[in-house]
Amino acid sequence: MAFKQASVLPGFNLSFGYTIFYMSLIVLLPLTALVVKTSSLEWGQFWAIVSEERVVATYKVTFGASLLAAIINLFTGLLVAWVLVRYSFPGKRLIDALVDLPFALPTAVAGIALATIYAPNGWIGQWFAPGSVLGGLFGSEGLSLAFNPTGIVIALTFVTLPFVVRTVQPVLADIEQELEEAASSLGANRWQIFRLVILPILWPALLTGFSLAFARAIGEYGSVIFIAGNMPFKSEITPLMIISKLEQYDYVGATAIAVVMLGVSFLLLLAINGLQWWSARRLGRRN
Amino acid sequence: MAASLTVNRSQATTETRWVRYALTGLALAFITLFLIVPLIAVFAEALRQGWGLFLAAFTDPDALSAIRLTLITAAIAVPLNLVFGVAAAWTISRFQFRGRSVLTTLIDLPFAVSPVVAGLIYVLLFGAQGWFGPWLAEHDIKIIFAIPGIVLATVFVTFPFIARELIPLMEAQGSDEEQAALVLGASGWQTFWRVTLPNIKWGLLYGVILANARAMGEFGAVSVVSGHIRGMTNTIPLHVEILYNEYNFVGAFACASLLALLALVTLAVKSFIEWRSEKLAEEDRRHATEE
Numbered sequence: 001m002a003f004k005q006a007s008v009l010p011g012f013n014l015s016f017g018y019t020i021f022y023m024s025l026i027v028l029l030p031l032t033a034l035v036v037k038t039s040s041l042e043w044g045q046f047w048a049i050v051s052e053e054r055v056v057a058t059y060k061v062t063f064g065a066s067l068l069a070a071i072i073n074l075f076t077g078l079l080v081a082w083v084l085v086r087y088s089f090p091g092k093r094l095i096d097a098l099v100d101l102p103f104a105l106p107t108a109v110a111g112i113a114l115a116t117i118y119a120p121n122g123w124i125g126q127w128f129a130p131g132s133v134l135g136g137l138f139g140s141e142g143l144s145l146a147f148n149p150t151g152i153v154i155a156l157t158f159v160t161l162p163f164v165v166r167t168v169q170p171v172l173a174d175i176e177q178e179l180e181e182a183a184s185s186l187g188a189n190r191w192q193i194f195r196l197v198i199l200p201i202l203w204p205a206l207l208t209g210f211s212l213a214f215a216r217a218i219g220e221y222g223s224v225i226f227i228a229g230n231m232p233f234k235s236e237i238t239p240l241m242i243i244s245k246l247e248q249y250d251y252v253g254a255t256a257i258a259v260v261m262l263g264v265s266f267l268l269l270l271a272i273n274g275l276q277w278w279s280a281r282r283l284g285r286r287n
Numbered sequence: 288m289a290a291s292l293t294v295n296r297s298q299a300t301t302e303t304r305w306v307r308y309a310l311t312g313l314a315l316a317f318i319t320l321f322l323i324v325p326l327i328a329v330f331a332e333a334l335r336q337g338w339g340l341f342l343a344a345f346t347d348p349d350a351l352s353a354i355r356l357t358l359i360t361a362a363i364a365v366p367l368n369l370v371f372g373v374a375a376a377w378t379i380s381r382f383q384f385r386g387r388s389v390l391t392t393l394i395d396l397p398f399a400v401s402p403v404v405a406g407l408i409y410v411l412l413f414g415a416q417g418w419f420g421p422w423l424a425e426h427d428i429k430i431i432f433a434i435p436g437i438v439l440a441t442v443f444v445t446f447p448f449i450a451r452e453l454i455p456l457m458e459a460q461g462s463d464e465e466q467a468a469l470v471l472g473a474s475g476w477q478t479f480w481r482v483t484l485p486n487i488k489w490g491l492l493y494g495v496i497l498a499n500a501r502a503m504g505e506f507g508a509v510s511v512v513s514g515h516i517r518g519m520t521n522t523i524p525l526h527v528e529i530l531y532n533e534y535n536f537v538g539a540f541a542c543a544s545l546l547a548l549l550a551l552v553t554l555a556v557k558s559f560i561e562w563r564s565e566k567l568a569e570e571d572r573r574h575a576t577e578e
Contacts, residue, residue, distance in 0.1 A: 012378065083315075219401025239403040
């Protein structure tokens with residue numbers, strides 16, 4: 001096979017050449033620098049850096065909080081998509097537009113806003129503070145929503161909120177009513193129709209949204225650091241670890257941890273591509 | 288969007304009224320807690336001590352320099368990625384070649400990389416101990432802890448936005464109109480300016496406003512390369528962080544409210560473009576059925 005199929009359209013060499021040149025300059029060359037820098041380390045040194053106790057604690061916090069936030073969004077994202085597609089209520093268009101707010105609002109702004117309202121004296125945090133109405137349900141200590149791992153989950157839930165909604169929404173809107181009518185005429189109730197007819201159609205979209213949210217949450221920095229409290233071994237996230245190594249001019253340490261994060265990102269990117277391919281194939285077969 | 292669905296649903300294909308109310312209520316409660324309250328909080332905190340202090344926050348020279356740097360950064364980063372986005376979309380949507388799908392995946396790569404790692408890679412290239420560090424020092428060029436580093440990091444994080452808006456759009460439109468223009472004797476550039484560009488302008492605008500919002504609001508990547516020199520290498524988000532950590536909450540939220548306003552404008556433009564393309568699609572459908 002030739003490299004390129006013949007076409008009457010001009011400009012392939014120019015646009016292809018520029019695309020490759022610009023991408024190499026901005027993306028590929030810098031990422032290569034990261035890998036080359038790490039390969040100057042011996043395996044033992046590399047392992048010592050990335051398996052240090054405090055660093056391992058950040059993996060647990062980062063992955064745990066990201067997983068939790070993605071799971072929360074799996075449910076709430078489906079709920080929001082469902083309500084937006086199937087029901088009508090005043091202000092629906094506004095809510096629909098607002099779902100993208102986390103994509104448009106700078107992460108630092110989200111971070112200080114969330115830290116302020118979920119702090120023990122904040123608009124929402126005070127309801128869960130010691131001695132308050134809802135706080136009483138959680139014992140005399142109340143429930144602290146900020147400056148601990150719970151705060152990290154809150155920030156990550158905010159940042160990744162649009163993913164599941166936006167992947168599920170178009171699929172849900174495309175489901176033909178006839179499918180549900182057929183199920184209903186065969187005697188299925190609403191819950192059975194949801195579980196056995198609608199949910200199987202939504203699975204690929206749900207999983208794609210879930211993994212997009214998870215991947216984004218792992219790398220997130222700006223919105224988290226204000227609400228996290230950043231206590232070593234308790235509420236430090238991995239990106240913060242890279243920053244604090246850099247601040248101590250420990251470039252080797254920062255690079256080693258960055259390579260671990262990059263590896264995880266690549267694996268997730270592959271998984272997401274696989275999921276999208278799977279869902280496209282499934283949808284293709286149905287039509 | 289799906290108005291017809293909600294109106295025309297038979298009893299068999301929708302829930303009872305109470306279930307509908309409960310689900311809508313739950314969804315709205317979640318949206319309120321996680322989206323609306325934080326958004327209101329930004330403006331409420333900024334105005335907590337009145338308009339005087341709010342406005343005073345913008346007369347501070349450091350704040351003004353941060354606003355200027357943010358505008359400069361976006362003014363460089365967005366056009367660079369605009370040219371790339373159009374070139375990449377033209378390559379991928381108009382030609383079949385080996386490695387086409389790999390190229391498409393690679394364009395999305397910066398989205399998968401943590402912003403902090405994005406900043407780090409430029410430190411490794413251009414920092415004092417980086418590959419080009421000694422050469423740059425010799426020629427007295429500063430990239431890291433200076434404006435070029437901030438621009439580079441911003442270009443990296445906004446790299447995919449415009450390309451990924453245009454690729455699906457141009458693939459869906461196909462190249463019939465361009466082929467017709469060429470057959471009628473138009474040159475390549477004439478075809479591009481008079482046929483392709485008018486067809487993709489809304490998608491292009493959509494990509495540009497998304498890239499712009501991210502460029503002006505980027506925090507993690509810029510934070511790594513900026514060095515946080517007040518009045519010199521601070522963008523608005525970094526200035527917000529400094530003020531917040533100094534317990535100057537009114538100042539921090541005042542600057543943050545600028546960015547929140549930008550986000551709201553971005554969402555409004557985005558909704559308008561979506562609404563417009565929906566209307567056009569509807570008209571197309573109507574014409575199709577009339578014929």
